[in-house]
Amino acid sequence: MTQPVLWDQFDAYLFDIDGTLLNSRDAVHYRAFHAALESVFNVKQKIDSVPVHGNTDPGILRAIARNAGVGDEVFQAGLPRALDCLRQEALRNCGEMRPELCRGVRELLAALERRQKLLAVVSGNLEAIGWAKLKAAGLDRYFAFGSFSDQRELRHDIFAHGVAEARRRLGARASVCIVGDTPSDIAAARHCGLHVIAVGSGTYGRDELRRHAPDWCIGCCGDLLITAQLAVNPDEA
Ligand SMILES: [Mg+2]
Structure with a gap:
C-alpha cells in the first residue's frame, strides 16, 4: 500500500508571493x-x-x-x-509599500526553517519588485532564492526554473512542493509534476480552489501548523 503524502515531508517549498505570503495594501x-x-x-x-x-x-x-x-x-x-x-x-x-502578511505566514516559515527545509519564492512579479515586497514585509531573510518573471513570462516556466534551482542545490531527487493561492498556481504546479498546497488567503476562496484539485486546500498558511500530519487529500482523508 502506498504511504500517504504528508505536507511537511518535502525537501523544498516554493512559495508564490501575492495572496499567499502577503497582500499589498498599497498601489x-x-x-x-x-x-x-x-x-x-x-x-x-x-x-x-x-x-x-x-x-x-x-x-x-x-x-x-x-x-x-x-x-x-x-x-x-x-x-x-x-x-x-x-x-x-x-x-x-x-x-x-504596505504589505499585510497572510495569517500564520511568519510562524509557518519559522517552523519550516527549524526543520531545515529549503525555502524559495516563485512569483509572477519582476525580481526587484518581488524582493522589495518581501523586504517590506520582513520576510526576505527566509528565502534562499527566487524565480521571477523577468526572463519568463509563463508561470509554469517560472516554477520549473525554481524547481531546477532547488534540485541543483539539494540534488536531483529532492522533493519540492508549491504553495500558491490561485488556480494558475495549481495548474503550473501540475504542469511541473509537483504537489501543491492551495491557500485561500488571496482572491480565491477555498471552495473555488478545491475545484482545481490541489493536494491540500487550506484557509491560510497558518492552518498547516494545526494540521501537522495532514495527508493527501485532507478533504478525502
Ligand atoms: Mg498569488
Whole structure:
C-alpha cells in the first residue's frame, strides 16, 4: 500500500508571493504598471480589465497592450523598456509599500526553517519588485532564492526554473512542493509534476480552489501548523 503524502515531508517549498505570503495594501505595483504602459506604449487603460491574480508582470502588460490595440511586434520591441520602467517606478516608491502578511505566514516559515527545509519564492512579479515586497514585509531573510518573471513570462516556466534551482542545490531527487493561492498556481504546479498546497488567503476562496484539485486546500498558511500530519487529500482523508 502506498504511504500517504504528508505536507511537511518535502525537501523544498516554493512559495508564490501575492495572496499567499502577503497582500499589498498599497498601489505601488499597480501604479507602476500604468506608468510603464503609458510611457512606452501610450496606453492609458487600467490593468483592472485583465486577470492580474495568478498572472505575471509581462503577461499583464501584454494583455493590456493587446486590448488597447498595440501590435505584437511593437509590444515585443517595447517590452524591455516597459519592464525597466515598471521596475524603476515600483522601486522609486517602495517606501510606500504596505504589505499585510497572510495569517500564520511568519510562524509557518519559522517552523519550516527549524526543520531545515529549503525555502524559495516563485512569483509572477519582476525580481526587484518581488524582493522589495518581501523586504517590506520582513520576510526576505527566509528565502534562499527566487524565480521571477523577468526572463519568463509563463508561470509554469517560472516554477520549473525554481524547481531546477532547488534540485541543483539539494540534488536531483529532492522533493519540492508549491504553495500558491490561485488556480494558475495549481495548474503550473501540475504542469511541473509537483504537489501543491492551495491557500485561500488571496482572491480565491477555498471552495473555488478545491475545484482545481490541489493536494491540500487550506484557509491560510497558518492552518498547516494545526494540521501537522495532514495527508493527501485532507478533504478525502
Ligand atoms: Mg498569488
